[in-house]
Amino acid sequence: MGSPAGGSPFSSVVKRPMEPKPENYSTINLRLTVESDRLSLFSSLLGQGFTLKVRTGCSLRELLCEQLGVHADYVDQRIQTIFLDGKTVDDVDTAVIRQESTLALSAAMPGLAGATLRRGGAYAAMRRQISHQNTAGHNSVADGVVMLKLFNLVALELGPGFLKQGIWIRGKHMENFFKKVPDYFWPGCRAAEIDGTPLKVEEIRRLEWRHRQVFLKLEVKESG
Amino acid sequence: MDKLLRIDMGMDGGPKASEEPLGDYAGLAGRGMTSAIIAKEVPPLCHPLGKDNKLVIAPGLLSGSHAAQSGRVSVGCKSPLTGGIKEANSGGQGAQVIARLGYAAIVLEGKPGDDTLYKVVINKDGVEITPDNSLKMMGNYDLIDKIRETYGDKVACISIGPAGEMKMAAASVAFTDMEQRPTRHAGRGGVGAVMGTKGIKVIVLDDTGMPTRSPKDPEKFKAANKAFVQGLKKHPITGEGLPSFGTNILTNVINEAGALPTHNFKTGRFDGAGNISGETQSEIMKARGGMVAHGCHKGCVIRCSGIYNDKDGNFVTKRPEYETVWAHGGNCGIDDMDTIAELDRMDDDYGLDTIEMGAAIGVAMEAGLAEFGDAEAAVNLLKEVGKGSPLGRIIGNGAAVTGKVFGVERVPVVKGQALPAYDPRSVQGMGVTYATTTMGADHTAGYAVTANVLNVGGSVDPLNPEGQVELSRNLQIATAAIDATGMCLFIAFAILDQPETFEALVDMIGAFTGQNLTADDVTELGKTILTFERDFNSRAGFTQKDDRLPNFFKEEPLPPHNVTFDVKDEDLDRVFNW
Numbered sequence: 001m002g003s004p005a006g007g008s009p010f011s012s013v014v015k016r017p018m019e020p021k022p023e024n025y026s027t028i029n030l031r032l033t034v035e036s037d038r039l040s041l042f043s044s045l046l047g048q049g050f051t052l053k054v055r056t057g058c059s060l061r062e063l064l065c066e067q068l069g070v071h072a073d074y075v076d077q078r079i080q081t082i083f084l085d086g087k088t089v090d091d092v093d094t095a096v097i098r099q100e101s102t103l104a105l106s107a108a109m110p111g112l113a114g115a116t117l118r119r120g121g122a123y124a125a126m127r128r129q130i131s132h133q134n135t136a137g138h139n140s141v142a143d144g145v146v147m148l149k150l151f152n153l154v155a156l157e158l159g160p161g162f163l164k165q166g167i168w169i170r171g172k173h174m175e176n177f178f179k180k181v182p183d184y185f186w187p188g189c190r191a192a193e194i195d196g197t198p199l200k201v202e203e204i205r206r207l208e209w210r211h212r213q214v215f216l217k218l219e220v221k222e223s224g
Numbered sequence: 225m226d227k228l229l230r231i232d233m234g235m236d237g238g239p240k241a242s243e244e245p246l247g248d249y250a251g252l253a254g255r256g257m258t259s260a261i262i263a264k265e266v267p268p269l270c271h272p273l274g275k276d277n278k279l280v281i282a283p284g285l286l287s288g289s290h291a292a293q294s295g296r297v298s299v300g301c302k303s304p305l306t307g308g309i310k311e312a313n314s315g316g317q318g319a320q321v322i323a324r325l326g327y328a329a330i331v332l333e334g335k336p337g338d339d340t341l342y343k344v345v346i347n348k349d350g351v352e353i354t355p356d357n358s359l360k361m362m363g364n365y366d367l368i369d370k371i372r373e374t375y376g377d378k379v380a381c382i383s384i385g386p387a388g389e390m391k392m393a394a395a396s397v398a399f400t401d402m403e404q405r406p407t408r409h410a411g412r413g414g415v416g417a418v419m420g421t422k423g424i425k426v427i428v429l430d431d432t433g434m435p436t437r438s439p440k441d442p443e444k445f446k447a448a449n450k451a452f453v454q455g456l457k458k459h460p461i462t463g464e465g466l467p468s469f470g471t472n473i474l475t476n477v478i479n480e481a482g483a484l485p486t487h488n489f490k491t492g493r494f495d496g497a498g499n500i501s502g503e504t505q506s507e508i509m510k511a512r513g514g515m516v517a518h519g520c521h522k523g524c525v526i527r528c529s530g531i532y533n534d535k536d537g538n539f540v541t542k543r544p545e546y547e548t549v550w551a552h553g554g555n556c557g558i559d560d561m562d563t564i565a566e567l568d569r570m571d572d573d574y575g576l577d578t579i580e581m582g583a584a585i586g587v588a589m590e591a592g593l594a595e596f597g598d599a600e601a602a603v604n605l606l607k608e609v610g611k612g613s614p615l616g617r618i619i620g621n622g623a624a625v626t627g628k629v630f631g632v633e634r635v636p637v638v639k640g641q642a643l644p645a646y647d648p649r650s651v652q653g654m655g656v657t658y659a660t661t662t663m664g665a666d667h668t669a670g671y672a673v674t675a676n677v678l679n680v681g682g683s684v685d686p687l688n689p690e691g692q693v694e695l696s697r698n699l700q701i702a703t704a705a706i707d708a709t710g711m712c713l714f715i716a717f718a719i720l721d722q723p724e725t726f727e728a729l730v731d732m733i734g735a736f737t738g739q740n741l742t743a744d745d746v747t748e749l750g751k752t753i754l755t756f757e758r759d760f761n762s763r764a765g766f767t768q769k770d771d772r773l774p775n776f777f778k779e780e781p782l783p784p785h786n787v788t789f790d791v792k793d794e795d796l797d798r799v800f801n802w
Contacts, residue, residue: 006521040507043503109477116651125692127651176498
């Protein structure tokens with residue numbers, strides 16, 4: 001069930017500009033050309049969260065399907081565990097996205113904990129203290145920014161689409177990624193550019209990222 | 225699987241093995257068998273390390289057959305950790321081999337008159353019990369290497385490490401996996417200490433020449449098993465999530481929920497969670513030539529385990545599970561996967577419950593013995609346990625003892641057993657189960673969803689906030705029943721989401737046993753097991769006041785949601801009203 005009919009989980013190409021206007025940070029544009037079999041390595045980075053410029057005040061379904069172009073079937077079938085500001089969402093039609101919300105998306109999880117956190121699941125009562133309270137009817141639509149976190153299978157499936165469009169991430173997460181990424185990433189990272197200037201791939205590791213806001217965009221090449 | 229094997233270690237003239245028919249225990253398996261024998265034969269007020277306690281090792285109902293996912297084994301006794309009845313279960317090869325040897329249970333009883341250590345060998349020709357003091361204080365890995373030299377690489381082993389020999393209350397019983405490594409453990413409750421009191425270091429199981437168990441209706445069984453496997457493979461959890469990320473797929477999600485106990489249950493979020501998540505873990509394993517999807521026993525098609533290698537590509541341990549990653553990771557403030565893998569390897573080698581050890585080290589850190597996040601200190605504390613130093617013996621006896629010795633108030637235990645990796649303030653329904661289960665705080669209500677499928681105990685509105693007691697009751701009934709089948713807990717979602725997979729499971733059990741299983745049967749079996757266990761605990765001195773979480777869960781708000789556990793005591797006392 002990776003996506004409807006095994007195709008892309010996106011129903012349309014995401015055209016919305018992904019970048020918010022970062023404040024209080026110096027910014028840097030990083031463009032990497034990587035082989036496709038290295039894409040899964042970015043899952044850990046996607047789980048740390050990246051920011052998107054969106055229209056807030058809408059339902060979660062509207063954000064995912066209409067603004068981000070995720071296929072409705074994918075939302076209904078694949079994304080089984082959702083957190084909005086750390087609270088478990090049961091209904092994507094009534095949960096409302098607010099300015100600077102943090103939204104985390106995951107596939108279904110195993111075990112009792114997984115059953116409990118599953119949206120609309122049979123054991124939702126067991127975590128009522130952390131359930132998101134529906135907020136439909138109080139919408140105030142406006143331009144805003146949200147943080148999106150992608151976990152597990154959802155990161156593998158939706159992640160490449162976002163990475164190719166480009167994502168804003170915190171420099172400390174970028175630095176941690178380059179520090180911890182397995183060594184086999186580097187031979188598959190074919191090229192790098194910073195603010196439009198090419199540089200040697202191995203130099204990326206030595207740069208100071210911590211106090212920056214990074215716009216990361218990937219170009220993906222077939223492996224081999 | 226029509227007989228019991230009893231090994232009496234306290235007989236005059238030395239240990240003696242005997243076989244007997246199942247009698248009143250006919251039809252029981254797994255937890256149903258262990259709890260029935262303990263409840264009937266063990267005096268509830270006996271000392272857990274004394275001659276009157278028994279250690280019962282029982283495979284599941286379908287173990288030893290070709291049924292997929294049927295390789296769980298239950299280990300039962302009066303627990304040295306809780307003082308109550310205990311069932312701890314494990315994967316590995318043990319269940320399949322014991323069942324093929326024809327035993328519904330192996331019962332270890334009595335106590336040797338001296339400290340001689342024994343080796344037990346069971347094969348088609350019978351049972352041989354021999355003294356072997358050369359095995360003393362041997363770690364599980366060296367022990368199995370030595371056994372392999374004599375008995376080859378086809379036998380399965382059940383063993384204890386130094387912790388079991390030292391009778392620590394956190395000692396586990398190890399079961400070898402498909403590669404004959406001692407990586408699978410009946411971890412909880414100190415079952416390894418009870419095996420230690422019996423003077424048995426290792427049981428070598430050789431099923432050479434023994435047939436696979438046959439179903440009553442082979443054709444129907446084969447078809448049902450095939451449909452069951454197809455159902456597991458096509459489901460996103462059992463077919464994709466678990467094989468890709470293992471159980472540690474939960475770290476990021478539980479952390480996001482604010483339910484990941486961090487720094488000895490001080491907060492519900494861990495900043496370093498991303499570094500030890502299932503996603504990160506899988507990439508490390510792949511990069512080092514490890515195996516991301518791997519079964520813990522023959523017949524496993526989910527393959528949630530894996531092989532974790534070091535930077536040079538050498539085997540360290542199996543894929544550390546979510547609970548282990550939490551216990552040694554977030555709970556102790558450690559965000560380094562290699563350290564967690566090293567601690568997991570040490571736990572397996574010494575023969576220790578990873579949950580209890582992580583919790584005890586967390587309490588030790590709270591006491592000031594080390595700083596949270598100090599990975600080297602955590603490794604050194606665990607080495608003390610392996611050495612059996614005075615400090616190590618304190619920690620090796622679990623979080624409750626560690627807290628008492630060092631004067632710590634925040635000690636996360638129920639009935640003396642450490643809570644697992646889900647904070648009950650965030651997921652309060654799990655707190656109800658932690659508080660009231662017969663086992664001490666226990667997370668293995670993994671068959672949860674079967675309660676809903678089977679409508680066990682009636683239908684409960686999932687969004688009704690008052691429904692948590694009813695949910696917990698139903699979960700515990702269903703869990704007790706399904707624990708008796710020996711099926712892997714992760715089949716749950718596939719049978720919840722796919723009616724045809726649930727039907728296949730029911731058909732498979734029916735075709736194997738020749739009896740049709742109904743929801744009423746499941747409910748009754750679950751209630752019967754829980755009744756045995758509750759009765760034993762009551763006679764052992766447990767009362768309603770033991771069915772409580774520590775006070776700090778009610779008093780200390782848990783960030784980031786700042787929630788406390790607010791289920792009333794009188795509601796907890798209603799859980800077993802049926």
